[in-house]
Amino acid sequence: MLFVMPVPSDSALAAEDLTLSELVVAAQLGDTSAGEALARRFLRPAYAVALSILRRPSDAEDVAQDALIIALLKIQDCRAPSAFGAWLMQIVRNQALNLRSKRILRDVPEQQPEEIASPRASGDTLTRMRLLKALDHLTEQQREVVLLHDLAGFHHMEIAKTLDISNTNSRQILFVARAVLRRYLER
Amino acid sequence: MKENSMSDEEKVDFSCLDPSSNAEGWNARIGDIVAQSQLLRAAEHSGENLSQLDGLAQTERFEQRIRVIADTAYRKQRQPLALRLESQVLAAGPRALVSGAILAAAAWLGAILGGGSGRTPALESPGLSLAMWAEQGRVPETREILLVIEVTRDER
Numbered sequence: 001m002l003f004v005m006p007v008p009s010d011s012a013l014a015a016e017d018l019t020l021s022e023l024v025v026a027a028q029l030g031d032t033s034a035g036e037a038l039a040r041r042f043l044r045p046a047y048a049v050a051l052s053i054l055r056r057p058s059d060a061e062d063v064a065q066d067a068l069i070i071a072l073l074k075i076q077d078c079r080a081p082s083a084f085g086a087w088l089m090q091i092v093r094n095q096a097l098n099l100r101s102k103r104i105l106r107d108v109p110e111q112q113p114e115e116i117a118s119p120r121a122s123g124d125t126l127t128r129m130r131l132l133k134a135l136d137h138l139t140e141q142q143r144e145v146v147l148l149h150d151l152a153g154f155h156h157m158e159i160a161k162t163l164d165i166s167n168t169n170s171r172q173i174l175f176v177a178r179a180v181l182r183r184y185l186e187r
Numbered sequence: 188m189k190e191n192s193m194s195d196e197e198k199v200d201f202s203c204l205d206p207s208s209n210a211e212g213w214n215a216r217i218g219d220i221v222a223q224s225q226l227l228r229a230a231e232h233s234g235e236n237l238s239q240l241d242g243l244a245q246t247e248r249f250e251q252r253i254r255v256i257a258d259t260a261y262r263k264q265r266q267p268l269a270l271r272l273e274s275q276v277l278a279a280g281p282r283a284l285v286s287g288a289i290l291a292a293a294a295w296l297g298a299i300l301g302g303g304s305g306r307t308p309a310l311e312s313p314g315l316s317l318a319m320w321a322e323q324g325r326v327p328e329t330r331e332i333l334l335v336i337e338v339t340r341d342e343r
Binding site: 032035036039040044053057061063068069073127131132146178184 | 197198199200201202203204205206207217219220221223224225256
């Protein structure tokens, strides 16, 4: 087999200490460990943005993965390394919107069948379903902000840069989104 | 600082929607991303170089690439993605070489993607469909490959 799974190496550990711009430039120069570090840093935010559009965790995971593969493949096209996050999220959005269009064409229900058939404990499944239903009551931008902050662990400055909004705007959107979610989750 | 800590206290708990809580699966995904992007890049580059090689070498290399991609699809359980790669490889190869190489790789693909028994329904088997396309002397389009795979997966 010609294909070998990458394992974390010393250079991969060192890559974690680089700034975002340095990582992107290193990946553009063909450094695999930099690519891995980018994937590690951005897979969760990519999933958060995909989930805000698709609202099906399994689809969002696949879209996040595919978007990062595309991003690493096309890394030379990222002309502003410090804006890698915003560039990646545009790919995520495009991939997610494509999948959503296909879903509509194939008449696939928005609700996840796996939520009902899940072998997980019923309490956990119910919590997932309640969260997903509550997210339905937010706008797409509110979902992006709250998921990037509370699920992916982004700070407001990172959210502002990624979504091209102001820092203050990010805080305001998060405040409103949480209030709406709490209202539906406490019912 | 104070604002940040207040903000953290009010966090909505999304942990049950967070796939990274399954560390093993999450790390596998990250490995997959790096590996697939490398594979795609390699496929793109070898596609560019293919026309510079002599006929026999091209055929062998072409078949080898299809096998690598099929094997990756099986190991990673990522058939749609792998088949998109495959269609790119097919598109990159000179048409005259496609028929012979696909015929040689068809049984391999059929055995891997059509089920482990070695006996697959004619129309639903990706391997046999590829052979059929090869007999027709044409390169299947991506949507045709994906359709066959979807039918196969749905019927499993």
